[in-house]
Amino acid sequence: MTFRLNHLAIVVEDIPQALAFWRDALGLSLSKMERVADEEVEIAFLPLQDGKIELIAPINTTSGVAKYLAKRGAGLHHICLEVPDLAAAMQRLRDRGVELINDAPKVNAEGIRYCFVHPKSAFGVLVELYESPSAAQV
C-alpha cells in the first residue's frame, strides 16, 4: 500500500520565531494559523506539494506539548499518515502486537477520526493515523 502523509508535526516554543526560519528564510508558505483550545496549542500550517508541515507551540506551561518541550526540547514530534479504514488499521496493528495510545478512534474538531500508535511500538516515532476514505492506496 502507498500511504499519504497528511502532516509532519514539529514542536516549537514560539511560532513567530520558528516562522522566521521556515517561512522567511527557507521560503515555505504559511496557509493558516489555528488555536486548538482542547490541546492548548497554536498551530501554523505550511503546505508541502502533498501534505504539510505543522508548527505546534503550547499556549501555556501545563499542556502535554509544553511538558514535551520542557523534557525533549523543540524538534520533530510526530508524523500523520492517512488510512482508508481506521478501525481496520487499528485491528491489524493490535493483531501484530502494536500498542496504540487510544483504544478507540478519537474524533478531532474537523470530524476526522484518528488514533496514535505508541512510539515504543514504532521504534521511537509517534505515528498518528487519520481516517480518509478517499486516501489513494494502491
Place this chain on the structure above:
Amino acid sequence: MTFRLNHLAIVVEDIPQALAFWRDALGLSLSKMERVADEEVEIAFLPLQDGKIELIAPINTTSGVAKYLAKRGAGLHHICLEVPDLAAAMQRLRDRGVELINDAPKVNAEGIRYCFVHPKSAFGVLVELYESPSAAQV
C-alpha cells in the same frame, strides 16, 4: 513557495525489526534496500503517495548514525525538502543568519546536490535540502 518532501528519515537499530512495524503491521510497501558504504548505513525505502520514508540503520558502531542512536535513541532523524536552485537557497538562508552544516553543496551517489541546515537554526529539526531543478514550486 510549495516544497516537495523528498524523504523523511527515521533512524533505527535494526531494519528487519523496524520493518515488522512499518511494513508488516502498518502496511507500507518496501520498494528497495540499499547499503550506503560512505555513510556506513543500510537504508530501507518505503514510498509514500508523494515522497518516502527512509529507515536508516548503522552497519557498525562507529558511524555518525551509530553515535546518534547511542545518544538519542531511535526516532525521527531528518526531513529532506527539494529546492529548484540549491546555491540560491543556501545563499538566502545564510543572508538570514541560518547556519548550514556544509558551506558548499555536496553531491551524493545519485549525483544529487544537497546540503544540511544545522538543527540549531531550524529549532531542533535537521533539515536536508536536495536540488531538484524540476521541483514544482508555485
